[in-house]
Amino acid sequence: MLGFIVAAIAGFITPQLEVPAARPVARMLEQHITLEAAETRLIAFIIAMLAAGVIASLLDSGSAFWMILGGALGYFATRLVAAARAAMDARNES
Secondary structure (H helix, E strand, O other): OHHHHHHHHHHHOHHHHHHHHHHHHHHHHOOOOOOOOOHHHHHHHHHHHHHHHHHHHHOOOOOHHHHHHHHHHHHOHHHHHHHHHHHHHHHHHO
């Protein structure tokens, strides 16, 4: 369970990792492969999930399934909350 929470937090902070962590890695990779501008967010997500995997391994908690689910839910958390609020507001107006 703790691995799920760590992965959800890692997915949630992915946008904040884009500038300090993903851009330097992208610059190093661009010497060897061509990267699209949108792929730096993917690199940030990969870095965050690698860190979450290491933390979960150190804490001896979390399976691959829960790590992936937590990371995905954390990554889309703001959009999921906004959709849920919109659905509740629409239901309350009816």
